[in-house]
Amino acid sequence: MKTNIYHITHTPATDSVSLRFWGCNMACLGCLCKEGIYDHLLKDDDQKYFANAPNAPERLLDLDQVLDRLDELNPRRIYLTGEEATLDPNYAAITKAFHEQFNSENVLYTNGFKMPSMDDTDSVEVGIKAITEELHQWYTGRSAEPVKNNFIRYARSGVRLTAASILIPGLVEIAEIERIAQFIAGIDRNIPYYVLPYFPAGENKWRKTKPEEVAEAVERVSRYLTNVSGCQGVKKEILHEVERVV
Template sequence: MTANSHTPRIMPDRQTNPYMTNVYHIAYAPGIKKAYLFHWNCNLKCRGCLCKKEINCLALEENLDVVARDPHLAPPRGPESFLSLNGIMETLRKVELKEVLFEGQEATIDPHFEEICRRLKSEFGVYITLNTNGLKLPDLANVDEVVFSLKAVTPELYLDYTEVPNTKMLKNFEAIFRSGKKLRAEMVFIPGYIDMAETEAIARHIARLSPNIPLRIDAYFECGDNTWRRATPEEMSQAVALAKKHLNTVTCTQQTTDNLDKKDLFFEVKRLF
């Protein structure tokens, strides 16, 4: 990949450094003792991926303007450095830790994913939450909760958005549910694209497994070379109402102002790496 592209970046030579992970950034919220591990590389090519606009934690003070940034500017450069397994542990030992959330692109394709989880659990005893697109299903023995991103359930729409069929993803979603692992679903509402009809289709699909699986609907904001506009608060309310026809717990996230300030955040977030 070039420095300014979203294609998977060539990782450090694993023959010379076999313990290098895909973790390129760690953020930390002191107030809730929670760390966010950001992984690089992905097995999807989502047209609306936030990493086309910002690759580091959006809650950092320097990134509170992300929504207002021109989406047609050059994408951010890829990471310049990564952490080894020991580097992750050494970084996290500097803080009090209760919870770790896997963020960034796709954590499950990190060749050390399972070992990272095992070491986090054995050394810190933390609650581990995995954000995933669900295309790969690793050993989740040390993961406490999975937040599964259902980009779309309509096959043609999923393929158009990600360049990958959704058959395997949907099977893995069901497999995680059947395993008894704590499971939440999320989606991104994109006006005129992944819109009301697809929102209800996603909710129906989830409800076939259980109406008790929570769904979070994120409002799209402009990123990448797309023509889609931001969702309005009214549209988000309507999308939530549609999903609630099928599911018991539906929430949404939406940034309604371009000018966030630190006081607008629920808690402070700082950079550890």
């Protein structure tokens, strides 16, 4: 069975693996994939190895290949991440196989534009790019309405749900982050929300987010939500050890 998976990384410290899926249904202007298609949390030595890698995968893996590789690691947690995992037509079969073979916690990272079967997904983090329709349309090429509707469906599905947004100076600023938080609070103010910094990608004018800007955003949106945190963008906080790479 073919999958859209092209890259696997392992983090021994947390007994977890991350699977990167090829293909996306948005065209975000500041997408980090513009800087490279492999895991951006790789150690420096591994990043150098992939520095001259192609801008598209050389191959996609069969499910049996993925299972064989993970069988060596027997992960406790499996992250299904992107580009966009929900586009894999065999998503339901993939997550079911992970539950059956590893009894793993299956964690989906998604832009929320599409909602796959949740039967074998335990946790979902929806990356909400913006909530203002015109801004979302301009930045992603897609309407925000399906994202909002699916976020409500995720909240009602019974999975553990979190949300995250990238604070982009000059584009998705603190006021927009507040609007996103208000939308989330209207569903459930206890949904955890993460404010993330922007790292410049592609030919864009936006600069990297400053730690104090993330801190201010966290303080502001904490008026609406009970569980808010932010990544300051410090290198040692975002890198993890990678043992194996496919």
